[in-house]
Amino acid sequence: MTAAAPCVLVIDDEAQIRKFLDIGLRAEGYEVVLAANAEEGLAKAATRSPDLVILDIGLPDREGHEVLKELRQWTQVPVLMLSVRDAESEKVRALDAGANDYVTKPFGIQELMARLRALLRNRPGEPEPAAQRYDDGRLAIDLARREVHLDGEALPLTRKEYAVLAMLLRHAGRVVTQQQLLREIWGPTHVQDTHYLRIVLGKLRQKLGDDPAEPRWLKTEPGVGYRFLAG
Known part of the structure; x- marks a missing residue:
């Protein structure tokens, strides 16, 4: 029996980015769940139990930093932050808050895939919540x-x-x-x-x-x- 494809939750308010990631991730064999805002993203994180979350910092209803903080209250799922903000302080803030990686927009799909594979490969074994x-x-x-x-x-x-x-x-x-x-x-x-x-x-x-x-x-x-x- 083959193992189930890893599930990636994408939380991003830009429709073009969601479509781009949806196509790219599915082409690499991932299952993809999409959310356009923080509330929808948190609900899907809770109900779909993704193996990895791609989280945009600039969401319309709440900052990505707040979403990350809430996620970290109940899950250690790997989180890769996306942002147009490339300041070192932004990256440090996200990583200190519990993000596992940080990628600035625009980004190349191959680099992103390599980072995802590394996060999934290096994910520590967790007891079932x-x-x-x-x-x-x-x-x-x-x-x-x-x-x-x-x-x-x-x-x-x-x-x-x-x-x-x-x-x-x-x-x-x-x-x-x-x-x-x-x-x-x-x-x-x-x-x-x-x-x-x-x-x-x-x-x-x-x-x-x-x-x-x-x-x-x-x-x-x-x-x-x-x-x-x-x-």
Whole structure:
């Protein structure tokens, strides 16, 4: 059996750069996930578990430095920063904050590929993140196997129910906004369709036997989103 192709997440607001990298990376055999802003990029980093992230510093909604800082709170995935800023201080700031490499625009695709191969080759072995598996004696979730058990019995979930539960678990203990969930699971044209989310959360709670008034696992943050209670 051949190993799965490494997954590269590209977070860049320039459509031409995204297209250029998408074509170049796929030609080299990589799986590619694209994001046009910080919020979308963080959501995809959480749900797609990429093997490497290419992160632009100048994003429209948040600085790439802030995105890097947030990523480093929960993952050590290799991050290669892209920027038109070539000042040494910018590079030092990014590397000190946890970036693994830094490339200035414009760049050659072959040089970029060589840097990616080096980052993937030199990536230290990491234990599987705790958020990939959860088991409190009652509820057991294994994201690698896509399995959910309640009191030892397999819990039948729809694709949307599982996707919502998985995304909340990957952000365990932190609020995931309604817009993040809708954008990632239903798509960017559905970010206002909060009723979809309420219906799925209601059914998910029903299957889990989780009382929204006294939640064991799924807590509503009114007007904001939801949180998986892992404690």
